[in-house]
Amino acid sequence: MSKKYKNSRIPREPQVKEAPRQLPKEVRQELTKRPKRRFGSRRVWLTVAIVAAVLIIGGGAGLFVTSRNRQPIPAGISKQLSFSPFVLAKSRAGGATAGSYKYDKSQGVFSFVLTLSNKHAFTVSEQASPQNFSEIPGLYTKLLDGLNQFDTVSTFNGTLTLTRPGGNAEAGVLNDKGVLMFIRTTAKQVGKDEWKQVTEMMDIDKLNN
Numbered sequence: 001m002s003k004k005y006k007n008s009r010i011p012r013e014p015q016v017k018e019a020p021r022q023l024p025k026e027v028r029q030e031l032t033k034r035p036k037r038r039f040g041s042r043r044v045w046l047t048v049a050i051v052a053a054v055l056i057i058g059g060g061a062g063l064f065v066t067s068r069n070r071q072p073i074p075a076g077i078s079k080q081l082s083f084s085p086f087v088l089a090k091s092r093a094g095g096a097t098a099g100s101y102k103y104d105k106s107q108g109v110f111s112f113v114l115t116l117s118n119k120h121a122f123t124v125s126e127q128a129s130p131q132n133f134s135e136i137p138g139l140y141t142k143l144l145d146g147l148n149q150f151d152t153v154s155t156f157n158g159t160l161t162l163t164r165p166g167g168n169a170e171a172g173v174l175n176d177k178g179v180l181m182f183i184r185t186t187a188k189q190v191g192k193d194e195w196k197q198v199t200e201m202m203d204i205d206k207l208n209n
Contacts, residue, residue: 073205077103077110083128085110086157086181089203096201114198120187122198129180140175147173153192155199162195177204 073087080103088098095117102111111125133140147163154160158176160183165171172183172195183198 074101077101080105081110082108083126083178084204084206085126086124086177086179086202087112087205088114089201092201092203094197094201114201116194116198120185120190120194122183122185124202125182125184126179129175129178133175133180144173147171149173151192153195153199155196157199157202160195160199162192172199174199179204 073081073085088096097115098112099115100111100113103109104111107127109125109127111123114122114124116122144161144163147165149161149163151162152159153162153172155174158174160172160174163171163173170185170190172181174181174183183195
């Protein structure tokens with residue numbers, strides 16, 4: 001080999017660097033997307049559990065307060081009742097008391113005595129509302145006519161009809177919430193406001209018999 005080329009190097013062809021390949025735009029977008037939160041995630045389920053617990057506990061507390069708000073019926077009587085009667089609501093008693101609870105099993109009539117702070121006593125008699133009242137139009141009105149109805153009082157428990165079944169003595173009659181109720185008193189003078197007060201100090205006692 002000639003000395004001329006002994007230390008010389010063979011020139012190499014310049015290498016051309018390839019540009020980095022890029023993924024298609026649609027693929028890059030999919031890869032950069034943040035995963036969507038699913039309903040089954042731990043945080044969401046924890047929130048649902050907390051809300052459910054609040055509703056259950058709150059509902060239970062509401063039922064507990066409501067049950068304690070009513071004058072309790074003697075257990076021996078409440079077990080025999082086939083309907084949920086009106087009883088004295090403690091929060092609306094206004095100094096009134098309830099007692100002398102009775103139940104006539106043969107007639108299906110539950111009764112007790114309400115005594116107001118002014119010493120006026122009212123005997124409350126209740127029974128399940130007769131099915132005939134809903135099946136025969138006008139039957140309840142005929143009952144009221146037979147009791148000499150003369151006025152009505154609007155209450156949030158229903159319409160109380162004032163009657164004079166035995167002459168001068170007044171009695172209130174109410175048919176609502178599945179209960180037919182008679183309220184009698186020996187007081188000589190009872191105004192409409194007092195009738196309204198007596199009716200609205202009662203509430204339905206939901207029995208689970």
